Amino acid sequence: MARRFAALVIAATMGIATARADPPRVATDVAPVHSLAAQVMEGVGKPKLLIRQGASPHGYSLRPSEAQALQDADLVFWVSEGLTPWFERSRQSLAPDAQSIELLASDATRVHAYREGPRFSDDTTEASSDHAGDDEFGHSEHDHRHDHGHDHGQSHGAGDQSQQPDAQGGDHGSGHAHSGKDPHAWLDPHNAKAWLDLIAARLAEADPANAPTYKANARAGKAAIDEAVQEVDTLLEPVRAERYVVFHDAYQYYERAFDIPAAGAISLGDASDPSAARVEAARDLVAGRGVSCVYAEPQYNPGLVATVLDGTKAGTAVIDPLGTELELGPSFYPALLRDLGRRMAACF
Numbered sequence: 001m002a003r004r005f006a007a008l009v010i011a012a013t014m015g016i017a018t019a020r021a022d023p024p025r026v027a028t029d030v031a032p033v034h035s036l037a038a039q040v041m042e043g044v045g046k047p048k049l050l051i052r053q054g055a056s057p058h059g060y061s062l063r064p065s066e067a068q069a070l071q072d073a074d075l076v077f078w079v080s081e082g083l084t085p086w087f088e089r090s091r092q093s094l095a096p097d098a099q100s101i102e103l104l105a106s107d108a109t110r111v112h113a114y115r116e117g118p119r120f121s122d123d124t125t126e127a128s129s130d131h132a133g134d135d136e137f138g139h140s141e142h143d144h145r146h147d148h149g150h151d152h153g154q155s156h157g158a159g160d161q162s163q164q165p166d167a168q169g170g171d172h173g174s175g176h177a178h179s180g181k182d183p184h185a186w187l188d189p190h191n192a193k194a195w196l197d198l199i200a201a202r203l204a205e206a207d208p209a210n211a212p213t214y215k216a217n218a219r220a221g222k223a224a225i226d227e228a229v230q231e232v233d234t235l236l237e238p239v240r241a242e243r244y245v246v247f248h249d250a251y252q253y254y255e256r257a258f259d260i261p262a263a264g265a266i267s268l269g270d271a272s273d274p275s276a277a278r279v280e281a282a283r284d285l286v287a288g289r290g291v292s293c294v295y296a297e298p299q300y301n302p303g304l305v306a307t308v309l310d311g312t313k314a315g316t317a318v319i320d321p322l323g324t325e326l327e328l329g330p331s332f333y334p335a336l337l338r339d340l341g342r343r344m345a346a347c348f
């Protein structure tokens with residue numbers, strides 16, 4: 001009790017010292033990050049979403065209201081240069097004084113390298129065993145936990161002047177769109193929980209008066225995620241041996257977290273149009289390797305999925321790494337985990 005009282009006194013004093021009447025203004029890039037920030041800020045304020053639901057973050061232009069929200073922001077939480085190569089330039093011109101927190105750059109984030117080619121593993125028996133991507137990259141999941149700053153042999157992040165040709169030979173329009181690190185890291189619940197803590201810590205720093213609320217909210221958010229993870233594990237248990245192909249290489253964080261590895265992807269991780277050869281290879285994969293489902297995504301070209309499915313017996317369903325149809329807010333993130341699990345399980 002005494003400790004709590006002391007914390008309140010300190011918080012109140014610091015509140016006066018910084019003379020901050022309003023909570024910090026927070027802007028976030030995509031809906032999952034918005035959800036985590038909304039969870040942390042519950043009861044204090046509401047973050048702004050910069051990239052509207054239903055749009056691909058890989059290429060996007062801010063609308064005037066979104067540019068305004070960015071301009072007004074004190075703190076900006078965003079995933080990474082690899083997800084939104086255009087973003088940092090907008091941030092620097094519109095909100096040069098804002099604190100910019102690139103979540104993928106945090107040591108607490110578990111990062112995986114992008115996978116190569118339309119087929120993720122040559123071993124058909126591997127589908128029901130351990131993480132299919134591991135052998136291909138020569139890493140185990142645990143190797144990735146603290147590998148920041150290491151080069152996966154193909155990184156070309158911001159500031160890296162290496163001129164390595166892209167392994168896929170794809171045309172990404174911008175020089176950064178397909179960085180070596182897979183940016184879809186919000187689909188690992190471990191990362192989402194780490195980001196709740198990180199967001200709470202940064203907000204507590206900026207707004208000490210509300211620090212106890214931010215921290216309590218982060219704790220509650222982590223408990224809600226744990227609950228969703230248990231449900232999804234149960235849901236996916238009966239379909240773990242199924243083989244499936246995804247539209248773009250966006251799901252490996254989810255695949256690894258829930259031990260349900262994809263057989264391959266039609267499109268690259270930046271969702272750029274695949275080459276004709278890659279589409280053909282994806283079709284061969286579906287036709288010849290016991291693939292029972294090909295997932296389409298609402299943001300992208302359904303014609304390509306039809307081409308890949310043509311003449312095969314595989315089924316199809318729509319999954320969405322950004323939860324386009326889900327309601328924004330604190331409960332969005334656990335709902336996204338459940339939504340993906342349900343949609344995946346239903347296709348088999």
Ligand SMILES: [Zn+2]
Binds near residue numbers: 058184248249269271
């Ligand atoms: Zn993507």
